């Protein structure tokens with residue numbers, strides 16, 4: 001993602017690539033002269049990198065996954081009283097953002113909803129950040145609508161066979177050579193099924209969203225989670 005992002009920024013009107021940082025580089029020194037940093041590193045170091053951006057007053061567009069409430073709270077707290085903006089977006093593909101919105105809209109109308117994410121086998125985290133964001137959006141929509149719990153989604157007694165439980169939504173992770181990044185949301189009711197699917201066949205699919213975020217983050221102080229808030 002780092003290399004694809006650098007190429008996209010170099011091609012984008014009005015943007016200038018001022019540095020590329022990799023493992024071992026001095027992040028604080030690399031941020032000098034930058035307005036915005038784009039972060040696609042690894043879950044283990046992403047918080048440290050984002051806090052370095054906040055400390056330097058550099059806006060951050062963050063694609064790295066593996067976030068939890070505690071780490072997001074640390075970013076929020078570092079940003080208090082600051083004009084700096086941070087966007088943490090689990091997926092920059094416009095189609096994936098729309099899939100999440102469509103899934104949340106449809107979720108209260110079906111008895112059962114499950115999420116299947118499918119990725120290349122080099123992915124280090126599971127379930128994907130996108131699948132977790134999707135499950136949270138579905139759970140929130142069902143709560144708001146007063147939907148009943150999904151049958152057979154919690155306390156199944158079938159550990160390892162029914163995927164992860166994310167807020168009462170079952171999320172399944174497939175890792176397969178040849179795949180890039182894909183997600184399906186399956187919604188079932190008596191006698192019918194709705195399937196929503198998004199496929200990223202190439203990493204260029206994330207670039208329009210990344211470039212839009214780079215152009216927008218400076219006008220959005222504080223922490224934003226999800227590209228949908230910038231569209």
Ligand SMILES: NC(=O)C1=CN([C@@H]2O[C@H](COP(=O)(O)OP(=O)(O)OC[C@H]3O[C@@H](n4cnc5c(N)ncnc54)[C@H](OP(=O)(O)O)[C@@H]3O)[C@@H](O)[C@H]2O)C=CC1
Nearest residue numbers: 001002022023040041042045063064065089090091092206
């Ligand atoms: N939000 C979105 O739309 C997308 C998000 N992602 C997420 O982005 C992240 C990166 O994905 P991807 O590019 O495929 O993964 P890669 O493994 O290809 O890249 C990770 C990069 O981080 C570097 N890195 C590792 N440790 C450090 C460190 N301590 N400091 C700085 N850099 C480090 C790696 O360097 P080296 O190779 O030298 O180890 C590598 O260049 C993942 O969390 C993934 O889920 C991916 C695609 C889209």
Ligand SMILES: O=C(O)C1=N[C@H](C(=O)O)C[C@H](O)C1
Nearest residue numbers: 065090091123128129130181
């Ligand atoms: O690691 C990946 O490749 C991807 N990671 C993100 C995620 O975890 O959701 C976004 C996309 O699915 C590609």
